Amino acid sequence: MASPAGQADSDDGMDEFMDKFKTQRYKHGFSEDSWEEEFNKIPMFMKTAPEEIDPDKYPELACLQAIIHDEDRPPEEQAKSLKDEGNAFFKEKNYQKAILSYTAGLKKKCGDQELSTVLLTNRAAAHFHLGNMRSALNDAAAAKKIKPDHLKALLRGAQCCMALRNFSEAVQWCDEGLKAHPTDKKLQDLRAAADKHKRAAERDARKAKAKEKKLHGEKEALLAAIKDRGIKLLQSAKPHQCGSDNEDEDEGSSAAISQLSLDGLSSQEATGAQVFLDEQGSLHWPVLLLYPEHQQSDFISAFCESNCFVDHLAVMFGEELPPWDTDRKYHPQNLQLYFEDEEQETLYQVNPEMSLLKVLQHKRFLVKAGTPSFIVLVNGSSFRKQFLTGKKIKGL
Template identity: 80%
Template structure:
């Protein structure tokens, strides 16, 4: 028990403190211009944990986290603490941080499978929101192994399957879930969606397969028509390299004449056109005319095999001549056509009044990259004479 003298001294000190408090400002409180920021630093009033907070700047928060993550506590307690922290991050849509918390909690290896199941489904949800469907599905599967009828795991697994277009598998998850929860609205909605998407995917697959079969039949018919006409296709460089690796290569063809395959009809990638059959069964070829004197060319996307060369030349060099023909020499009746046999280095002259098919059936005519090509020269011109000098011409 304190003496009256000591009690009197205490009262005097308190009176002195109160007098000063009334007349002097308290220096240790929040500052007027930064009070809101200072208020947010108090853990009790924090709306969210600061990004990468500094323990020196937030000592109170650092102390609280040290208590929460005390390794001396039971694994179940630590796991629950981390789960709650992850849930707070999840509410703030900070899914990456939520995943880190749930993962840390699972690493505690607590024996309470109910906690582990919740952690897995929560992590599956966070992964789902990040678009990590495979990871989300794996967590949902792991949660379902702990409790096969766990509703959240079943829903999440079905959702992941739908997102990756595994509709048949989504139906399996929904059906499995509906056995335990036959009236669950979400499962019923997911099953209806999965069934709708599966029907559409199956329909699209059937259409694609039918289209592929139709195209294959058309290509086979096209190749058969080319074969019947005795037209020879020249292989692409890529195909020749592939064939050169074979020990069974036919030396007589030097690996250049293609067996009738689509490889010899590869012009579509280069020119945008490809040989085709019309309703009457006639072939239409993309044809290239080259004018070496002027380093120019013309491309006819669909030259009917029964059409003569003069029919096209009369249109191409009729009343309106090409702008590069400044001397007006390229008149249809004044032109000579050739095709080149690259193997024998020989030029073969082509008559203008013969159809394309007859020329393509020539013993030494080869279709390169799906496009028959011809050289066009002005008859009797100095360039023509110079160009043909030293070449074998037939």
């Protein structure tokens, strides 16, 4: 115990020290303007860790880093320090740096299975928050391999499977977890959600398969109907196999029919329409009418094969003629129709009273891109005479 004299000396020294504050300003304290900045340099009070640690600017933090990465310490201590460092980055939502710290900890191969499991699970969580679901799932699986009943690893694995829409695997992860933790509410809820999504996905898959089967059946029926009628489709891949130099030989037609496929019905992408078979068994074709004199065209989206051309012409050129027909000469009775045989450089004149089916069945007619097309000219016009000059013309 201090003597009364010693106590008096101590009090005098303290009084002298305190008196200095009244006359002299403390030189080493934080200023009013920069105290927050100075406070943030102290590791205990830092809100966020700096991207690069400058020993001159952050001496205390640099010292702590040196301790964490001290290679002379046992691997277990180094791995634990790196885990703590990763956790600090994780709390700051700096998941990239957290992954680097956890990875460095795992590389120490400390032999502590519990610590390795935590490092893997924590790294899985960081990957999960970055959206790296495959990497997160791999880490969760590695953690589960070390410790099969590790709850966080089991939960994270199930969550990753859910995010990857692997609902069956998510259910398996949950089932494994519930064997070890049968009362865990998170696992129970996650399994219920995974099972619900799994059943919904299976139902959607069955519906998609049934729809695909139905569409396939409809396509097969459509192609069979076209083949039965002897209609030839121009195949885009091998266009020259669809015709013969001699119109009396039908070998080209046979080749086209034998290769009949949906390749020849490609009009839907360009026009939004495609040939279809109605409930009565009639084909309805998209048909293109071309008016070269005026560089115009008409598109009939569903021309029934049993209808005649004159029926459509009467509607299109009936009471009101198109605005581009300035000479008012496109009347149904004045119009002539042709289809072109490009291979033989021949135009075939079509009787407007004929049905579409009758024309399509002609041995020289090829349906191109799924859309039969016809040239429309005005009988007796000077353009018709000029257009047909030098061309071979045949009638049906």
